[in-house]
Amino acid sequence: MLQEINLSAISSSFRDPSGFVFQHAGVIYRQVNDCAAETFEKFTEGGLYQALVEKGYLVRHEDVTDSEVPRGSACHRLLRPVAVPYISYPYEWCFSQLKDAALLTLRIQAVAIKYGFSLKDASAYNVQFLDGKPIFIDTLSFECYVEGEPWVAYRQFCQHFLAPLALSSLVDPRLGRLSMTHIDGIPLDLACRLLPFKSRLSVGLQTHIHLHAKFQSSYADMAGESSSRPRRTKNSRGRISKSGLHAILESLATTVNRLKRSSGITEWANYYSETNYTDNSTKAKHDLVKKFLAIPGQEFNTIHDLGANSGEFSRIAAPLAKLVVSQDIDPVAVESNYQLLKEKGSPRNVLPLLQDLTAPAPGIGWANTERDSFVQRGRSDLVLALALIHHLCIGNNVPLVSVSQLLAALGKWLIIEFVPKSDSQVVRMLSTRKDVFPDYTREGFETSFENDFVLNRVERVEGSERLLYIMKRRGGD
Amino acid sequence: MKLLLLSLSALFPVSAFAYLDPGTGSIILQGLIAGLAAAAVVMKTYWYKIKSFFVKSDSKSLLDDDTDSEAGPKS
16 A cells, blocks of 8 residues: 555555555555544544643544655645644653553543543553644544443553553552563563562552463463354343442542552653752853853754753753653653643743663664664754763763764754763772773763864853853754 | 353453453453443433532533634535
């Protein structure tokens, strides 16, 4: 279908026969196939689409069927959805982001049932973050609800949302990264093995995870036998009533809502109160970053703030960009960042994400292309790398030239802080290990970065020995 | 045990038309818990009614949000 006209299909859009997503001239389109025509027309004309859009649950689209945009065969409608500027994945979200995405999915299903529809999948990848809030992006995830039928996406919801939330809450927030190795969610039997005994004392977790895993294993053994039986009709006994289905959603929502984020204190949680920056030098650094960001005639679509901690500098950059992707290795810092985003008056164009730069999110799924890697998604206009270089070079032995190459691949402009060996943070890092970093000097730093960048300006951060640079990638745009 | 599992699977529906495999065990479990969960919701509603007689309490469902209304589908 796609190959006929050589459209650039989005690599994750291949499972659902109802349609697919593709890119043309830099714009994202969604094709609705003929086979889904009847359901899609009911979805839009029956009011569900409008209800979900008005609530801010579902991404709005424009019908461009009558346009000249090329499309695949068997095209019923062509839609141009509102663009999501940066695609993020569940393993890059903090606990509360995943929890908000879970509640959104359940709310959408509750509204859908009211309108005679049901979500046919409950993949966490169908949720993205736009203006600080989760939003559902898969317009074709709805099928007609048949009274008496169960929720076909119940298993997927438990695997994609409930299991990782329970593991993050009751075991360790770092287990959120487990979703990276399990693209269709955490297998429930694995979740059962990892969860502590107290999870069995929660009626919701006992039912939706422990008992669910038991049922999966029991009926997996009987799959062959049950498939040979005649399937029940909708009028036979054992129907799941609409109120029963709604009650299952209530139970899932209560279970999700009762899970609280882990209060674990991590290395970075108190970073700003424990650094050697005085109040004066923090203010000086704020002012300097602001000054460097004000590049005349330069407008930023996307800024990447790497090692953002709880997003202090992302918020300084936010008024100058359409989006600041604010990334850090520490789940507790990302959680704080997300909570700050909900505060009144806080800029909404900050996207807090978990990212370990020493092993960033890889390309996963089918052919390693279903979910793009961090570097594939990471192209931006400007990269902020404040108080980061020493962690990469001294903490992780990455050569300065390699850091320069990565940052040049990510952004056209770079604002970077060089933290010298005389800085108390670096002194502490080197106190327990041999100094094998003879090139880690101001001269070594500048020489390495001049391979990829033109150094525009450098200033010392007042009250510290650190240097702040702004540089532009060589070779134009 | 096997007989019990087989009889449960005869009671509850297995959708043949989902594009993702919903999982037989997941479907049977929903059939089992739907009644119990519905009873729990009814009990919760009555509990809130009794409670609100004495103290002001909020019985709003987690499935509603601030912008939710009673608006339903066009009939």
